[in-house]
Amino acid sequence: MIIIKNLVKKYGNFCALQGLSFEVKENEIFGLLGPNGAGKTTLIHILATLLKPTEGGAIVNGFDVLRDATKVRESIGVVFQAPSSDDMLTGYENLKVHALLYGIPRRLREKRISEVLKLVGLYERKNDQVKKYSGGMRRRLEIARGLLHQPKVFFLDEPTLGLDPQSRDTMWRYIKKIVKEEKVTIILTTHYMEEADMLCDRIAFISNGKIIALDSPSKLKQEIGGDIVKINFIDKIPSTIDFTYFDFVHRVEQNQKSVIIYMDEVNSNLHRLIKDLDGVQSIEYKKPTLNDVFLKFSGDSLSGDSPEGGFMQRYAQYKKS
Ligand SMILES: Nc1ncnc2c1ncn2[C@@H]1O[C@H](COP(=O)(O)OP(=O)(O)OP(=O)(O)O)[C@@H](O)[C@H]1O
Numbered sequence: 001m002i003i004i005k006n007l008v009k010k011y012g013n014f015c016a017l018q019g020l021s022f023e024v025k026e027n028e029i030f031g032l033l034g035p036n037g038a039g040k041t042t043l044i045h046i047l048a049t050l051l052k053p054t055e056g057g058a059i060v061n062g063f064d065v066l067r068d069a070t071k072v073r074e075s076i077g078v079v080f081q082a083p084s085s086d087d088m089l090t091g092y093e094n095l096k097v098h099a100l101l102y103g104i105p106r107r108l109r110e111k112r113i114s115e116v117l118k119l120v121g122l123y124e125r126k127n128d129q130v131k132k133y134s135g136g137m138r139r140r141l142e143i144a145r146g147l148l149h150q151p152k153v154f155f156l157d158e159p160t161l162g163l164d165p166q167s168r169d170t171m172w173r174y175i176k177k178i179v180k181e182e183k184v185t186i187i188l189t190t191h192y193m194e195e196a197d198m199l200c201d202r203i204a205f206i207s208n209g210k211i212i213a214l215d216s217p218s219k220l221k222q223e224i225g226g227d228i229v230k231i232n233f234i235d236k237i238p239s240t241i242d243f244t245y246f247d248f249v250h251r252v253e254q255n256q257k258s259v260i261i262y263m264d265e266v267n268s269n270l271h272r273l274i275k276d277l278d279g280v281q282s283i284e285y286k287k288p289t290l291n292d293v294f295l296k297f298s299g300d301s302l303s304g305d306s307p308e309g310g311f312m313q314r315y316a317q318y319k320k321s
């Protein structure tokens, strides 16, 4: 559905996209993840024909973003990072303006407006001014608007930015429903790893305008190297210990007083790991999350200096007598 080839975007001397190449399949939810300034919005703007690439190119729904920009625009819907509905108009009026701009034929217009309003759960509130909507409702209205002309590709730039956990959850359900009912391909950006994990079939991590990883969420998590165990020692790490001796251990990182071990099946193997250890203060473990993948690729270490070292799930306070 989308083919991106050697895409470069320069703003003056600054290179925001440094030669991206990848493809997005039909009916896929594809996530663009990466730190602030990575180039995600720039990429979406190029694919939506709002910006011209400096080098390289892209095909969207079979149309070239440079040569067939009008066809590309007819093929896509976009929800921008910054809100863009008219506060003074009602939800319905916002959609009607958009329908007129897109030249949706009169006989289809009302039916389609009702359809998308129902799709995002706003039909009952369609005659309220948008300024009376909550943040989540505004975001959903923008999604309805982006879908009005039945695009084949739908770009969502941070669709749940600023929403509370419940509204975010609601939004996820709508996004899943949209893929099923509207048969669109979705490209979304987000800073919420849980969201990407929950929604995306595949994810590209972008950093400094380059793709540093691209795969399904489960494969990306596997790449971290298994379950993660952190053993904190009361004093120094005993010098006689070599965790790499165990065949289920993939990788070991050491701080002064703690060891981080990437291993298979912590539930069945932990007892072997700690059987002969002295001076253990506590043990924490967790399954890798996309957050770990993000931190790994953005250069941070899981063994960071924070008190918890990024560990969210405390496994046990373990004191050996
Ligand atoms: N119009 C512009 N002129 C100059 N530099 C720009 C322009 N737009 C974006 N940039 C720069 O390009 C880089 C990529 O910006 P972009 O908005 O694509 O990042 P992003 O990944 O969407 O970030 P965020 O997660 O904060 O939304 C940034 O360093 C940004 O400052």
Ligand SMILES: [Mg+2]
Pocket: 040, 041, 042, 081, 157
């Ligand atoms: Mg952005």
